Amino acid sequence: MQQMQRAEMELWKADEELTDLYENAPCGYHSCDAEGVVIRMNETELGWLGYSRAEIVGKVRLSALVSERFRADYESAFAKLKATGAPINIESELTRKNASTLPVQVSAVGVTDARGMFLKSKASVFDITKRKQVEHKARRYASQLQALSRRLVELQDHERRWLAGELHDRIAQNLTALNLNLAAAGCELSPQSGERVNARLEDCLRLVKETVESAFDLMTELRPAVLDDYGLVATLRWYGEQFARRTGIMVTVKGHDLVPRLAQAVETALFRIVQEACTNIARFAKARVATITVTTEPQGVRVEVADDGCGFDPDAVAWRGDHHAGGLLIMRERAEIAGGRLQIESAAGRGTRITVEIRS
Secondary structure: OHHHHHHHHHHHHHHHHHHHHHHOOOOEEEEEEOOOEEEEEOHHHHHHHOOOHHHHOOOOEHHHHEOHHHHHHHHHHHHHHHHHOOOEEEEEEEEOOOOOEEEEEEEEEEEEOOOOOEEEEEEEEEEOHHHHHHHHHHHHHHHHHHHHHHHHHHHHHHHHHHHHHHHHHHHHHHHHHHHHHHHHHHHHOOHHHHHHHHHHHHHHHHHHHHHHHHHHHHHHHHOOHHHHHHOHHHHHHHHHHHHHHHHOOEEEEEOOOOOOOOOHHHHHHHHHHHHHHHHHHHHHHOOOEEEEEEEEEOOEEEEEEEEOOOOOOHHHHHOOOOHHHHHHHHHHHHHHHOOEEEEEEEOOOOOEEEEEEEEO
16 A cells, blocks of 8 residues: 555656646747647746736637748648648747747647547747847848948949059159150260160160050059940950960950940949959969850840869868958959859869859
8 A cells, every 4th residue: 555655656746747847848838739729838938928828728729829920831830730740840930918029949740649630739839039139130240241341342443443543644644754755865865975875765765664564554453444435345355355465365255245334333343253253264273265255134244254274162262261262252242242143163174164143
């Protein structure tokens, strides 16, 4: 008799402990019948929602507690659970008694009878408020970073344009005038001036000429005037010729002038992307041929830069953090700021194709 009483006492204590674990667990628990009506809910979840047990159990369908924007997804998942036994594992949002909302992760399984008929669901509910707050902050910081990146690109392009203008107005013009004056002075020198003076003068003329060419090359890198005057395709043809002359890589530009012209910011972004792509070709690709293709499409414009070089693994490069990776990141950022997307296709020994699409 005493042994039976002792066993009953132990069972009662075990049941009490299980009940305490269920009711006061750090997560919510509930069960719903085949109609979706709540037939059991622990104290934790009731406390989150602000309801008493009498207000919920046996009276309310759980879907009624799900906020409107998540309700259809929950009902679809619950119907699938009943029909197929597929577990529920979804993010959702519950509405509290005071009308505030609680972001949750719901994981539920079905309980069936011996014939496989659905009897009820058993669900665990996790409060993901902190996670959502972190995600919200991350999205906000990402948005701020993107806005900052856009502003930095705009400032960089503005400063490039200003610096190119200053080089042209203050330095290149003066160097050109100096070159003319030196040439005129050379014509006025008498034969008696001697070969030494003439040699020095010729050396000065050569240095001035080289400096003028360097200044114009620098202005071109900063902001090619042809981009403002003639548009993207003409600029790419001109740039391709300059690039081929400097590097020995044969460049073909395909496409027609765009009518009407693209917005200045879009033209600038596309030109800079091509410029960066060509710089990477010269530095890393070991290519002989590069092709730049501009295509107009109903939804916008597409620009491709392809080469026959050694290729690379884009995923591996992304983790290296060197200039190549930085160049790819800059191109992608410029494309996104201009409202487009950039795609990189490459493999070892198969060359590289960089495609940027910008919607009009």
